[in-house]
Amino acid sequence: MENIQKKLREEAGRLLEEKKVDVIVGYEAGTLPATATPCFITLPEEAQKLVWNSFCTQNLAKFVHDMISQHRNAQKRVKPEDRKKKVVGVVARGCTSRSIVLCLQERQYNRDEVVILGVPCTGYVERKKLSAALGGEEVLEAIVAGDSITVKTPAGEKKLALKDALADCCLTCRFNNPVISDVMLGENAAPMDADREYEEVTAFENLPIEERWAYFEKEMAKCIRCYACRQACPSCYCAICFMDQSQPQWVGIGEDATDTQVFQLMRLYHMVGRCVDCGSCVSVCPMGVDLRKFLKKLDKDGLEMFNNRVGASMEDVPPLSAYSENDKDDFIFNP
Amino acid sequence: MSGQEAKENWEPKIVAIVCNWCTYAGADLAGISRIQYPPNVRIIRVPCTGRINPFYVVKALQEGADGVLVSGCHPGECHYLSGNLSARRKFATLKRFLSYIGLEGDRTIFTWVSASEGERFAKVIKGVTERVTALGPANKLVKKL
Ligand code: SF4
Ligand code: SF4
Ligand code: FES
Numbered sequence: 001m002e003n004i005q006k007k008l009r010e011e012a013g014r015l016l017e018e019k020k021v022d023v024i025v026g027y028e029a030g031t032l033p034a035t036a037t038p039c040f041i042t043l044p045e046e047a048q049k050l051v052w053n054s055f056c057t058q059n060l061a062k063f064v065h066d067m068i069s070q071h072r073n074a075q076k077r078v079k080p081e082d083r084k085k086k087v088v089g090v091v092a093r094g095c096t097s098r099s100i101v102l103c104l105q106e107r108q109y110n111r112d113e114v115v116i117l118g119v120p121c122t123g124y125v126e127r128k129k130l131s132a133a134l135g136g137e138e139v140l141e142a143i144v145a146g147d148s149i150t151v152k153t154p155a156g157e158k159k160l161a162l163k164d165a166l167a168d169c170c171l172t173c174r175f176n177n178p179v180i181s182d183v184m185l186g187e188n189a190a191p192m193d194a195d196r197e198y199e200e201v202t203a204f205e206n207l208p209i210e211e212r213w214a215y216f217e218k219e220m221a222k223c224i225r226c227y228a229c230r231q232a233c234p235s236c237y238c239a240i241c242f243m244d245q246s247q248p249q250w251v252g253i254g255e256d257a258t259d260t261q262v263f264q265l266m267r268l269y270h271m272v273g274r275c276v277d278c279g280s281c282v283s284v285c286p287m288g289v290d291l292r293k294f295l296k297k298l299d300k301d302g303l304e305m306f307n308n309r310v311g312a313s314m315e316d317v318p319p320l321s322a323y324s325e326n327d328k329d330d331f332i333f334n335p
Numbered sequence: 336m337s338g339q340e341a342k343e344n345w346e347p348k349i350v351a352i353v354c355n356w357c358t359y360a361g362a363d364l365a366g367i368s369r370i371q372y373p374p375n376v377r378i379i380r381v382p383c384t385g386r387i388n389p390f391y392v393v394k395a396l397q398e399g400a401d402g403v404l405v406s407g408c409h410p411g412e413c414h415y416l417s418g419n420l421s422a423r424r425k426f427a428t429l430k431r432f433l434s435y436i437g438l439e440g441d442r443t444i445f446t447w448v449s450a451s452e453g454e455r456f457a458k459v460i461k462g463v464t465e466r467v468t469a470l471g472p473a474n475k476l477v478k479k480l
Pocket of ligand 2: 236279
């Protein structure tokens with residue numbers, strides 16, 4: 001990883017130097033120990049800030065979309081002949097690259113507006129999981145080596161198996177290496193345990209219906225509707241989210257439990273054929289809502305019904321943007 | 336009315352979101368032909384099933400519908416050619432997802448009824464009403480007003 005980070009800094013510096021990109025979005029060390037945070041660099045010398053390690057969490061495709069769409073909007077006020085293109089460089093692991101593919105498929109920006117710095121990924125440490133594994137103790141320092149993580153806490157040093165701290169989505173990730181990139185930094189990483197990706201969903205499907213509802217109700221009751229999940233999600237890019245609309249007001253803004261359920265239900269459902277299982281929403285949720293249990297189901301349905309794996313290839317079309325005359329009709333009521 | 340009585344006299348409220356060109360005309364035909372069907376449906380007419388935001392279905396359930404029926408032209412017969420084909424994908428995934436989170440499958444029903452199928456329209460309404468009646472009043476996702 002050290003090596004990849006070194007190459008990343010070189011490559012980022014070069015791209016900025018040669019003015020191939022206007023800005024690079026990557027990760028820098030966070031303010032707390034064992035964290036990394038998104039950063040935006042525009043000067044070649046700033047490239048030394050960039051890091052690539054097991055604490056890089058957020059899906060950066062979110063910022064690519066934000067920056068390009070904001071820039072394009074701003075350009076509307078400029079005379080057509082003076083308009084400039086903005087090129088964004090982005091540090092992209094597997095899921096980030098899939099989000100970019102999805103944005104390209106959905107015609108959100110053009111391929112030449114983004115330069116993808118592909119990085120192989122071995123999974124990221126999920127803060128809430130790490131904290132739970134440590135019994136809530138404060139993290140003073142953490143070092144990942146091989147498949148274990150050594151954490152210094154006020155009470156002393158603890159060594160954990162890395163898989164107990166990695167995000168759930170990483171453990172069974174099928175695309176930990178970028179699906180597209182302009183520059184690939186380092187060798188592809190070893191595959192994760194992708195064969196078990198739907199185990200949790202299948203187990204949930206087999207529960208009795210009342211238990212499923214009780215679980216949904218319980219999880220959604222935790223949600224405080226801070227909308228951090230939406231803000232973090234690279235696929236949630238609508239200019240005006242249905243949650244913020246007032247005419248019509250789709251969802252009440254009070255404390256009613258069903259309003260929260262409906263909000264969640266619709267945000268989740270918007271992810272059919274669009275969720276790349278990056279876990280960004282899960283990692284930002286302050287209440288620990290089990291969003292992945294539901295998101296992964298949509299992924300499974302997309303695969304079963306439309307043979308689609310979100311953002312896996314530029315040739316695909318998102319399943320709800322297409323149709324086929326031969327789509328299954330088995331859910332149609334025939335009295 | 337006591338609670339017990341209210342329960343016994345309970346009649347399901349069903350929202351039917353139907354497309355203008357086929358199912359709505361089919362309902363018209365059922366009416367003109369004086370075919371009897373249960374009066375439990377409230378019909379909402381939309382231009383095409385492709386125009387139905389899946390949110391309409393969820394919203395109807397939240398606002399207290401015991402069942403939601405969506406019906407449009409048969410595949411291949413949509414007035415706008417492919418509206419119902421796009422809609423089919425949305426509804427197939429929506430129905431699966433709703434049942435995954437624990438909503439009974441029969442609360443949301445999707446079908447096709449053409450303009451010449453007055454008979455079928457009546458049958459659909461009868462079938463849907465029976466199924467929803469069997470489930471009883473909706474109690475999940477329903478906003479208490
Ligand atoms: S981040 Fe968590 S608490 Fe906030 S709105 Fe999303 S699910 Fe709810
Ligand atoms: S819904 Fe969550 S896991 Fe899926 S793409 Fe959005 S942030 Fe990533
Ligand atoms: S017009 Fe009837 S479904 Fe499109």
